[in-house]
Every structure is written in C-alpha cells, then in structure tokens.
Amino acid sequence: MSERTRIYLWRVLILVVILGGWEYLTGIKAISQTPGLYWIDPFFISRPSLIVKRFAYLASGQVRLNIWQMARSTVESTICGFVVGVTTGFAAGLVLGRNDRLARIFEPYIVAFNSLPRIALVPLITMIFGFGLAAKVVLAWTIVFFIVFFNTFQGARSVDADLIHSARFLGASERQIMRTVIVPSALAWTFASLTPSISFALIGVVVGEFLGGESGGGLGFLIIQSLGTLNAADMMVALVVLGVIGIVMALGIKQVETRLLRWRPEYRKPA
Amino acid sequence: MHGASFEVYDQEFVAIVGPSGCGKSTILNMIGALVTPTAGSITIDGQPVTGTAPQVGYVFQKDTVFPWRTVRRNIGLGLEYRGVTPVERERRVREAVALAGLEGFEEAFPATLSGGMRQRVALMRTLVVDPEILLMDEPFGALDTHTKIGLHAELLALWGAKRQTVVFVTHDLSEAITLADRIVVMTRRPGRIKMIHSVKLSRPRDVIKLRESEAYAEEYSHIWHVLGEEFAP
Numbered sequence: 001m002s003e004r005t006r007i008y009l010w011r012v013l014i015l016v017v018i019l020g021g022w023e024y025l026t027g028i029k030a031i032s033q034t035p036g037l038y039w040i041d042p043f044f045i046s047r048p049s050l051i052v053k054r055f056a057y058l059a060s061g062q063v064r065l066n067i068w069q070m071a072r073s074t075v076e077s078t079i080c081g082f083v084v085g086v087t088t089g090f091a092a093g094l095v096l097g098r099n100d101r102l103a104r105i106f107e108p109y110i111v112a113f114n115s116l117p118r119i120a121l122v123p124l125i126t127m128i129f130g131f132g133l134a135a136k137v138v139l140a141w142t143i144v145f146f147i148v149f150f151n152t153f154q155g156a157r158s159v160d161a162d163l164i165h166s167a168r169f170l171g172a173s174e175r176q177i178m179r180t181v182i183v184p185s186a187l188a189w190t191f192a193s194l195t196p197s198i199s200f201a202l203i204g205v206v207v208g209e210f211l212g213g214e215s216g217g218g219l220g221f222l223i224i225q226s227l228g229t230l231n232a233a234d235m236m237v238a239l240v241v242l243g244v245i246g247i248v249m250a251l252g253i254k255q256v257e258t259r260l261l262r263w264r265p266e267y268r269k270p271a
Numbered sequence: 272m273h274g275a276s277f278e279v280y281d282q283e284f285v286a287i288v289g290p291s292g293c294g295k296s297t298i299l300n301m302i303g304a305l306v307t308p309t310a311g312s313i314t315i316d317g318q319p320v321t322g323t324a325p326q327v328g329y330v331f332q333k334d335t336v337f338p339w340r341t342v343r344r345n346i347g348l349g350l351e352y353r354g355v356t357p358v359e360r361e362r363r364v365r366e367a368v369a370l371a372g373l374e375g376f377e378e379a380f381p382a383t384l385s386g387g388m389r390q391r392v393a394l395m396r397t398l399v400v401d402p403e404i405l406l407m408d409e410p411f412g413a414l415d416t417h418t419k420i421g422l423h424a425e426l427l428a429l430w431g432a433k434r435q436t437v438v439f440v441t442h443d444l445s446e447a448i449t450l451a452d453r454i455v456v457m458t459r460r461p462g463r464i465k466m467i468h469s470v471k472l473s474r475p476r477d478v479i480k481l482r483e484s485e486a487y488a489e490e491y492s493h494i495w496h497v498l499g500e501e502f503a504p
Contacts, residue, residue: 165305166335166393168323170349170400180348184339263339263380 023048046232051240054233058222065217071241073217074205077133078249081140082201088141089148090190096149097156098182114146118204122211131215140204144197148190155189156182188264191257198253202246219245272297272462276311277455282434286447288494289457289465290501295440297462299406302438303329315404328402328435332409336381336389336396343368343377345392349400367395370429387418391425398429405435411446423449423478431475444498448490449478456494459501466497 001009026042042050058067096103122139129135159182167177209220219238226234261267272294279285287295300306301313304323313320315327336345346367350360368377371391381389390410397405411419427450430437441447447454448470456466472486481487 160335162331162333162335163337166329166331167348167352169303169327169329170396171325171352173352176352180351181337184337188339263382265382 019048042232043230044232046236050233051236054231055237055240058234058237065214067219067222067237067241070217070219070222070238071245073133074202074209074219074242075245075249077136077205077208077218078140078198078201078245080133080137081204082144082198084137085141085144085201086148086190086194086197089145090152090186092145093149093152093154093190094156094183094186097153097186098178103153110146110149114150118143119207122207125208126211131211131213135212136205136208136218139208140201143200143204147193147197147200151189151193152186155186158189159185188261191260194253194257195250198249199246202242202249206242275457275462275464277464277467279436279438281436284430284437284439284450284452285455286439286441286451286453287455287457288441288444288447288498289462290459291442292460293457293501294460294462295442295457296408299329299408299438299440302404303327303406324404326403328397328400328405330390330393330397330405330407330410332412334381334386334389334393334413336392338381341378341380342373342384342392345381346396346399348396353400363399367399371395371425385418387414387422390414391422394422394426394429398433398435401433403435405437407437407439409441410439412441412443419446420478426450427474427476427478444491444494445482448472448487448494449476449481454494456498457501465501466494468494 022045025040026038026045026047028039029037055067057063060066096106118139121142125135125138125142129138163181163185164177167181172180205218206220206223209218210224212218212221214221214225219242222238223235226232226238258267275294275298277285287298289295297306301308302315302320304320315324337348340348343364347360347364350363355363368374371394373388373391373395376384376388381392384392390413394410411422414422423446437450439447439450451470454468454470455464456468457463458465468490470490472481472484472490
C-alpha cells in the first residue's frame with residue numbers, strides 16, 4: 001500500500017468514526033423510555049441521518065426558497081464583494097504605494113477604519129443599503145478591500161529600484177515603467193492575498209445575511225431562520241453547504257494564483 | 272571621491288579597477304545619471320549629462336532580469352519600450368537569443384535559469400537596442416570563475432562585432448586585463464585616480480590562452496604593483 005493510499009484510508013476512517021459516533025451517541029437514551037433524555041442530545045447537534053433528510057427536503061421543490069437558491073445567492077454576493085474589493089483595494093494600494101505624501105495623509109484614516117470590527121457596521125450598512133444583495137456585497141467589500149490594499153501597498157513600495165533603473169535605461173517612459181515594472185511587482189503581492197480574501201468575503205456575506213432577512217436570501221438567512229425555529233438540523237445543512245462553497249472557491253482561487261505566479265520558483269510544479 | 276578625471280574615447284573598452292568603496296560604481300552611476308555629481312561634470316559627446324541618455328546601456332551587477340517575463344520577453348523589453356513593431360522585435364530577439372546561445376530557453380522564466388544564463392539575458396537585453404555606450408557594473412561579479420571566463424569570451428566577441436564604447440567596473444584585475452584597452456586604477460577611499468594604463472595585448476584575444484601568456488603576466492604584475500598597495504593594511 002502506498003503512502004498516499006494509506007493517508008486517504010486514514011482520512012476516510014476518521015470521517016466514518018466521527019459520523020458513526022455522532023449518529024450512534026445521539027440515538028441512545030440516558031434513562032430508557034424517558035423522552036428527551038439522551039447521552040448526547042440531538043436537539044442541539046442534530047444527527048447525520050436527520051441532516052441528510054433535511055438536506056433532501058430543503059433541496060426539493062417543496063420549499064419556497066430551496067437550498068440551491070440560497071447557495072447561489074451567497075456565492076453571487078461573495079464573488080461580487082470579492083471582485084469589487086480586489087479591484088478597489090488594488091487601485092488604492094497602487095496609488096498610495098507610489099505616492100509617499102498621499103500615503104502619509106491617509107494613513108491614520110486607513111488604520112482607524114481597518115481596526116473597526118466590521119460586524120459593528122452591519123446594522124448601519126443594512127440601514128443604508130437595505131436587505132438585499134447590495135448590503136452583503138458592501139460588507140464583503142469593506143473586509144476584502146483592506147486585505148488587498150495592504151498587500152498591494154506593500155508590493156508597490158518594495159519594487160526593486162534597480163528594476164526601475166534598468167527599465168529606464170532600456171528606454172521606458174514613466175507610464176511604461178508603471179505598466180511593466182510596478183504593476184507586475186505589486187500584483188505578485190496582490191495575488192498572494194486573493195486566497196484569504198475570498199474566505200473573508202464569504203464571512204462578510206454570511207454575516208450580512210444574518211441580518212438581511214428573506215429578501216437577502218442566502219445560507220446565512222437559513223442559519224438565522226433555523227435559530228428562530230430551534231432547528232439544529234437545518235443549521236447543519238447550511239454549515240455543510242457553506243463549508244463546501246468555501247473549499248471550492250478557495251481551491252479555484254488557488255488555481256488562478258498558481259497560474260498567474262508561475263514565474264515564481266515557489267509556485268513551480270516539482271519536476 | 273575626489274579629483275577623478277578621465278576620458279573615454281569612441282569605441283574604446285575602459286575598465287575601472289580599485290578596492291571596494293573607492294567610488295568606481297559611483298563614477299558609472301554618474302555617467303548613467305543615476306547619481307548627480309556634487310562637483311565637476313560628466314559629458315557625453317561634449318554634451319553635459321542631465322538625464323538618462325538614450326544611447327547609454329547599463330548592465331547591473333545585481334540580477335535585474337524581470338522575473339515575471341520569459342527570456343524572450345525580457346530580451347524584447349527595450350524594443351517594446353521603443354515601439355519597435357512586433358515582427359521586427361521577434362526577429363531581433365531571435366537573433367540575440369542565438370548569439371547568446373539561449374536557444375530552447377526562450378519561454379523559460381528566469382527562476383529556472385542559472386546565474387550565468389540570467390546575466391547573459393541581461394546583457395542581450397541591453398545589447399539588442401544597440402547602445403553606443405555600454406556601462407557595466409561588475410556584471411560578472413557574482414559568477415564562478417568558469418562561467419565568468421565563458422562570458423568574457425562572449426562579451427569580447429559581441430563587442431568585436433559592434434564596438435560599443437564600454438566602461439566596465441570590476442575589482443577583478445584579471446578580468447580588466449582580459450577585456451579592456453585601458454585600465455583606470457583607483458585608490459582606496461577617498462577614491463582618486465592613481466594610474467591610467469594602456470593594455471598592450473593584441474586583439475582578438477583568446478581569454479583562455481591569454482592568461483598563460485608572458486605579456487599578460489607582465490601587464491598583471493605591472494598594474495598589481497600599483498593596485499596592490501591599495502589593498503595593504
């Protein structure tokens with residue numbers, strides 16, 4: 001058996017033990033026949049079999065807003081917030097990174113706003129942008145913007161001066177230096193911030209959905225709704241779907257990053 | 272640096288040698304307008320240097336090949352900046368790649384190349400735009416002797432064909448004798464010019480055989496007699 005197979009087998013085994021243990025322990029009662037007294041109460045953590053059942057139900061046409069529609073709403077908002085946050089963060093990082101005076105003027109404001117817990121902004125953002133897509137996107141944007149901004153800023157500042165000199169000797173204009181030296185140098189730093197950014201965008205969106213109500217839809221809404229009905233199984237369904245979305249999006253971005261940074265030795269595929 | 276004055280003639284290969292910190296790189300940076308002299312002046316063809324002159328090419332000691340561009344796109348960089356058409360660019364890059372013996376590595380990223388190959392890319396990138404004046408700041412300083420001697424031969428062959436005016440800074444006396452027509456010997460800090468010596472070795476030079484010739488040994492001991500004092504404690 002190869003090392004790889006062995007590792008996969010262990011992983012599967014762990015999953016089976018956890019799911020099996022969960023299913024079994026939430027099924028046995030502490031005092032026989034007494035209703036509601038379990039060793040581990042499925043009321044709080046549900047049971048795998050129940051979660052699957054609820055998933056099937058929520059994925060069916062029997063509900064007004066099914067799980068696929070909710071997932072779609074969450075994914076769409078996340079991607080919107082991510083794209084807006086990355087582009088604005090990159091632009092701002094580049095401008096301030098290449099302009100010392102502007103950077104010094106804006107520094108206290110950026111630091112102050114960034115140290116503000118973003119969740120505290122949710123009610124205000126909801127008040128301004130309502131309960132729909134916009135509020136969720138704005139919330140994701142306020143988080144992603146700063147991650148990308150700080151990275152790009154650092155990247156734009158640490159451009160090797162000798163690269164700029166050699167471009168100038170080769171006949172580059174200031175604009176060409178911007179396009180062929182500074183932007184690619186800074187992008188290397190920006191790309192490295194994309195994977196954490198997508199995860200944080202998802203966090204922002206879900207938090208936005210907690211408050212967004214049904215019109216905002218999304219998996220965050222399902223979680224809050226389940227809290228209202230004390231339905232742990234539906235909450236678990238939302239968490240599992242969110243987990244899958246998070247993994248798929250992070251892997252996708254990682255792929256893009258590897259492709260864009262293939263000139264870096266640490267991203268090269270081992271031969 | 273103080274009272275350093277010398278002329279470099281058209282198509283001449285001049286090397287500047289001296290202990291580290293004597294200001295030999297500073298002279299080069301002044302010619303290239305990276306540093307403004309606090310006193311005195313630099314002129315090219317009788318015109319005072321005010322900014323980066325278009326006819327000047329510069330090869331740095333540090334690796335300045337753009338890591339995110341392939342070999343081909345690195346060599347084409349200057350042509351791209353100068354608005355040369357893609358077809359013409361392609362042709363001249365291919366020529367340069369062949370001259371530098373980099374065939375097969377056109378699409379490679381610099382990180383996959385050895386130090387010698389990267390410096391060859393940097394050299395070709397500078398030469399492909401046909402500079403009249405070539406400033407080289409210890410371009411082979413970070414390479415091992417074997418690679419270095421190979422690049423000496425290549426540089427001499429390329430220079431023999433185009434005859435740029437070269438100012439070559441080095442701390443390696445053998446390198447200076449192998450390459451240059453004249454050698455400017457500097458004192459240690461504060462740098463002054465101690466001697467300007469004309470190398471009496473005929474061209475074309477065989478970089479390997481040269482080193483065992485008597486003429487080379489004579490040149491070496493003659494200059495070292497003067498330069499060596501600067502290294503004494």
